[in-house]
Amino acid sequence: MFSPKTSERIAFAFLTLAIAIVVAFVFTIIFYITSNGIGAISTDFLTQGPKNRMTEGGIFPAIVGTVFLIIGSMAVALPLGILAAIYLNEYAEEGRIVWIIQMAINNLAGTPSVVFGLFGLAMFVKYMGFGASILAASLTLALVVLPVIIRASEEAMATVPPGLREASLALGVTRWQTVRKIVLPIALPGMVTGAILSVGRVAGETAPILLTGAAYFLPRLPTAISDQFMALPYHLFVLATSGTNIAATRPIQYGTALVLLLIVLGVNFVAVMIRRHYKKKMRW
Amino acid sequence: MVTDTFAEGIETEITVMELNLWYGAKQALKDISVDIPKNSITAFIGPSGCGKSTFLRCFNRMNDLIKSCRVEGDVLVGEDNIYESNVDVVELRKRVGMVFQKPNPFPMSIYENIAYGPRIHGEKNKEKLNSIVEETLKAAALWDEVSDQLDSPALDLSGGQQQRLCIARTLAVKPEIILLDEPCSALDPISTSKIEDLLMELKKDYTIVIVTHNMQQAARVSDYTAYFLLGELTEFGETRQIFEMPREKSTEDYITGRFG
Numbered sequence: 001m002f003s004p005k006t007s008e009r010i011a012f013a014f015l016t017l018a019i020a021i022v023v024a025f026v027f028t029i030i031f032y033i034t035s036n037g038i039g040a041i042s043t044d045f046l047t048q049g050p051k052n053r054m055t056e057g058g059i060f061p062a063i064v065g066t067v068f069l070i071i072g073s074m075a076v077a078l079p080l081g082i083l084a085a086i087y088l089n090e091y092a093e094e095g096r097i098v099w100i101i102q103m104a105i106n107n108l109a110g111t112p113s114v115v116f117g118l119f120g121l122a123m124f125v126k127y128m129g130f131g132a133s134i135l136a137a138s139l140t141l142a143l144v145v146l147p148v149i150i151r152a153s154e155e156a157m158a159t160v161p162p163g164l165r166e167a168s169l170a171l172g173v174t175r176w177q178t179v180r181k182i183v184l185p186i187a188l189p190g191m192v193t194g195a196i197l198s199v200g201r202v203a204g205e206t207a208p209i210l211l212t213g214a215a216y217f218l219p220r221l222p223t224a225i226s227d228q229f230m231a232l233p234y235h236l237f238v239l240a241t242s243g244t245n246i247a248a249t250r251p252i253q254y255g256t257a258l259v260l261l262l263i264v265l266g267v268n269f270v271a272v273m274i275r276r277h278y279k280k281k282m283r284w
Numbered sequence: 285m286v287t288d289t290f291a292e293g294i295e296t297e298i299t300v301m302e303l304n305l306w307y308g309a310k311q312a313l314k315d316i317s318v319d320i321p322k323n324s325i326t327a328f329i330g331p332s333g334c335g336k337s338t339f340l341r342c343f344n345r346m347n348d349l350i351k352s353c354r355v356e357g358d359v360l361v362g363e364d365n366i367y368e369s370n371v372d373v374v375e376l377r378k379r380v381g382m383v384f385q386k387p388n389p390f391p392m393s394i395y396e397n398i399a400y401g402p403r404i405h406g407e408k409n410k411e412k413l414n415s416i417v418e419e420t421l422k423a424a425a426l427w428d429e430v431s432d433q434l435d436s437p438a439l440d441l442s443g444g445q446q447q448r449l450c451i452a453r454t455l456a457v458k459p460e461i462i463l464l465d466e467p468c469s470a471l472d473p474i475s476t477s478k479i480e481d482l483l484m485e486l487k488k489d490y491t492i493v494i495v496t497h498n499m500q501q502a503a504r505v506s507d508y509t510a511y512f513l514l515g516e517l518t519e520f521g522e523t524r525q526i527f528e529m530p531r532e533k534s535t536e537d538y539i540t541g542r543f544g
Contacts, residue, residue: 093351163388167450170344171401171457172378181404182390 040255065229072138081149137244145198152194303357330512387446444475469511
């Protein structure tokens, strides 16, 4: 076989290759979408609704819809997910019940998003009577990202050294104060990462909203959480597969994809800022 | 068990009566009774796994954190039986502070580490906090080394400085008793001797109980020594007596290094 030195070189070559392929894909996608979509971006594109049977005009209603979905689903999923993670990591004692909860969360994470869509349709749209709406779609998306948020938060809290909790408790500090003053600040950067991953997911999911409130086309903006809405990923899907003139709307399609990408990158940027702020505050 | 009766006039700070402790089905402490004197240093010695750290953690009920742990018997801190059901464990831990084996400062500034406890317990006055920080750092013999860098990260300090910071952090809550669980086992000899000097100083105001693996340390700093073996308190008495004329064969064997 190979000498240790040679096999080291071969292993390193493969690792480098793997990274190169990953990076190449990411940059290709970003470059491809940017170069094709940048031409479509204009003030009108960002601030006007679609015109002429969606072959012209802008995507403003879809941007608004996607932003509403992000806000709505995060408002539900973040507190719920973080509180659940605190319970699981800081309070729950190992045992059968916790094991069942963990299994349930894992299964939730592996559930196809179209199944969430069907559940949302049955539960929120029909049974709870919210109708096809921002509310129903936000709740459905919240369920989709809940396991991501819980997992990321739990993992972030698990990295906090147990000795710090003991030190705090030994000072006559309650468990909840310890969670708030020691565990959460240290875990926050990791939790923010989880939240960001889920924003990307919310912004991009199509199947769940398709079944719970996303509209093919709306002549006006939603005015209440009980209204239907347009959203970027579904709008993109519509333009690319069932628009009135698919070929003619290519630039609009790429423009839409670019806007979606920029929203997610923008949120990422905010996350990096938050992380940096808290890293500075908790000084390792 | 053999216990020396103390000289007249020695006040007891912690009274333990027939304490038994189990981890699940395994009994870790067997029928321990002992009086720990006030304003003195009591050392717990014994081979690994003898239960001395477990016993120490009974005094501030840190064992409560372990689900399978079950305690029977009475522990009086001052007059209060701390294993009664109506005892507020959080209040107890303010009275009975603890310093751990591995220095564990919070990832904050030196100042914030000390202010953490008082602040959570309601102290908001900035000047008051400043003076607590200064006093406790002085008491922990760290002030001269860090007074000009209170806002720098505690984790930038050396291991020995971190451990003294942890002692200062404990003092800031104004405990009556300080428990130390092998506080020097991760430190170099110079840092160790600084901490030992510090403990000798602190015993004027506090009752100190220290678990140590280091026989010389027990002999150097402690007034009283308890020798544990296999979950039992084999011998307890004045340190000089324990080291010079142990009554039990196994104590002598351990102290002279024949096993352990």
